[in-house]
Amino acid sequence: MSLNVDKIRDQFPVLHQEVNGRPLVYFDNAATTQKPQSVIDAISGYYKLDNSNIHRGAHTLADRATRYFEDTRAAVKEFINAREDSEIIFTKGTTESINLVASTYGRKFLTKGDEVLISAMEHHSNIVPWQMLCEEKEAVLKIIPVNDQGEIIYDEFEKLLSEKTKILSVIHVSNALGTINPVREMIQAAKKWGAKVFLDGAQSTSHLTIDVQELDCDFLAFSAHKLYGPTGLGILYGKREVLESMPPYQGGGEMIKEVSFEKTTYNDIPFKFEAGTPNIADVIAFKTALDFIREIGKSNIKNHEDELLRYASSSWSEIKGFIPVGIAKDKISVISFNIREMHPFDVGVMLDATGIAVRTGHHCTQPLMQRFGLEGTVRASFSVYNTKSEIDQMTEAVSKIAKIKNK
Amino acid sequence: MSSVNDIQNEIIEEFNILGDDKESTIFYIMELGGKLPDFPENERIDSNIIKGCQSKVWLTAKDDNDQIEFLADSNTDITKGLISLLIRVLSGKKPKEILDADLFFIDKIGMGNIIGSQRSNGLAAMIKQMKLYALAYQTKQNA
Incomplete structure (x- = not known):
């Protein structure tokens, strides 16, 4: 058609x-897609009619804003076929999603001599957080080479995998060249060695159909603004069991269950990773962007x-x-x-x-x-x-x- | 030798003839860049690179009978064109003239619009470096 x-x-x-x-x-x-009128209207509509802080107030507006906010989480879950809404975390963008995982999962589970594997075609945001982590943990950052056509050299990738590989973090689609990487095969290969796999979906989610269950990646990150949605909003998908094993990223409101000066207990996922008042208007408007994509x-x-x-x-x-x-x-x-x-x-x-x-x-x-x-x-x-x-x-x-x- | 302001007025006149069409303005600037004299290879060193420019810019100066001669180069033709305008206005002038120069032609020809706000900082860095050279020579003269 x-x-x-x-x-x-x-x-x-x-x-x-x-x-x-x-x-x-x-x-x-x-770099960023333009926004349809429906997304622009959803942002202003929220401020005109629904503005309220979510997950707290015992009043109608707060309840409505909370419902719309959580509706987007459900829509994102559908969009990437996650198992459940709680596996969807709202962040500032793909960059923050990567930093979140590097500084929680990475800090907790990486030890001296472990290896993080990335490719030579990564965006700086999928290089620097891992570099910082490896420096702190005395771990090693390994690079999968790229051929003259701009494709990952698969044989070399396989050779780099070993029991030391703890994380494979790879760009699904190259932002600079447009190359679609064979991530399905790469994920399977990395899993054989017990590595966790992080997929940078900043470029792929707007062009390809993504099914995280089928891909079996542990994490997927992307940004709303490259999907006809607002700027300043990112998504982090993580498998429930992996997210639950991770310590919180930032401390503050919303991410806690109980706070006393002696001890704080943390909220369940996804809220454990969403400290503070989130980007409510943009989250709500993002659902409209996903509707736009679904309708076409x-x-x-x-x-x-x-x-x-x-x-x-x-x-x-x-x-x-x-x-x-x-x-x-x-x-x-x-x-x-x-x-x-x-x-x-x-x-x-x-x-x-x-x-x-x-x-x-x-x-x-x-x-x-x-x-x-x-x-x-x-x-x-x-x-x-x-x-x-x-x-x-x-x-x-x-x-x-x-x-x-x-x- | 024409004064700093005379040359600036000449440039403004030339750009007026080009009118509002950005495409012909850019082509003209690139042409100017092509005419910039060759930059001496032995001066193409890191210490002559101007920081703050998105394109690479090398700038050096020599003292020629109390007048300062500027030599510059860039890896992009548009930047070379912009430098050639600055050199046309400031090269061959006495340190005091360079230090006192009010470079009104930059606004008058709408350079901010031509190069965009992200690159205006680079232009400011070039001018600052040229004035620093003038200050250094003036200080040397007075010493």
């Missing part, structure tokens, strides 16, 4: 504007984005001086590239001058860029509301820019 993209675009007010005298083409969706259908979104990826890949490969970076067989709708003899920053600024928004730079993956001997790339990432005519606009702009140095 092909989507009625015009109808979808009508729901996104931000898309209907000119930038630098040209119609905006928003191709920076891997994940597979319809994926098909549309795949078509855009094929169309752009074939159009741009014709441009003289166009160098794609990351040409994995299995990819989501992200194209990273450079123009011969040109700096990605220059290309990005010139595209912006023609109304096209892309990301340029190292994409928070400096080790990956070093692997390819690059300072950075230009990254175009497509979403459900993008069109072939927008790609044509970029084809024209990139051709003109590339000609400066590639006559």
Whole structure:
């Protein structure tokens, strides 16, 4: 089924504007997606009608806000097919979700000489927290290498696994290259050695159907703002038994059962990990974003984005001086590239001058860029509301820019 | 030799001709960058890198008969173009002129809009470094 993209675009007010005298083409969706009117309305609707602190007040508004808040938890559970609502923890974002696990599970269970395994294509947020943990625990951070196409070298991954491997933390889909990693096989392989597996789903959850029970990962993290939802809200999924084995992350209200100056007992999951008043408005609005995705259908979104990826890949490969970076067989709708003899920053600024928004730079993956001997790339990432005519606009702009140095 | 303000007015005039079209403005700046004189390889050292710029910028200066000559380079053409404008205004001037210079052309040609707020800090860092060179030479002269 092909989507009625015009109808979808009508729901996104931000898309209907000119930038630098040209119609905006928003191709920076891997950084954050735009928000449909329903999500914007849900945020303001909450403040207009329902604002109240949750899980406490004995009044109608508090009860309503609590119900809506917990409805989102249930919707997230459905979205990733978790076993139960309590396995869903609200955080500030993917970064906080990773830090939470590194500083609770990691601190409790890692000891000297243990190994944490990550890949060479991780986002900095899936490198630094583990690096900090390994430094503290005298554990070892091991890196799975990446080939010239931008894919994990599976044989090397298998060789790195051993009884010392305590945690495998891997990006499901590369933000810089779009590569879809073979996480199902990787999880199974790591489990044989008794490792816990953390999946960074920041990029994958908006494009692929995720079933945490089928994948059998121990943790999954992602951010609402890359899923048409509000900024400042992240999700941490964890298996009940693993979450229960972990000490709390932050101390405060909500996360306790009983407090006395002698001893505090902690609340059950998920509340044990949600100290303080949470981001209520954005949590409630996130359900609307998930409804938006469900109504269109994940597979319809994926098909549309795949078509855009094929169309752009074939159009741009014709441009003289166009160098794609990351040409994995299995990819989501992200194209990273450079123009011969040109700096990605220059290309990005010139595209912006023609109304096209892309990301340029190292994409928070400096080790990956070093692997390819690059300072950075230009990254175009497509979403459900993008069109072939927008790609044509970029084809024209990139051709003109590339000609400066590639006559 | 034209004064700092004369040169600034010339630049403003040139950018006025380009009008509001951001695309042609950027292409023009990149062209200017292409014309920047070659930077001496022996000066391409870490201590000549300006901190605070997102692009890599090297800047050095030499004292030529009480006038300061600036030499600079960058790994991006747009930044090179911006530096070439600063050099056109400030290079070959006496330390005092550089220190007293009010660089009004930056606002007048809408550079903030051209390079974006994230990179305006880098531009400020370049100007600061050029003024620091001028101050150092002035102090040396007075010593």
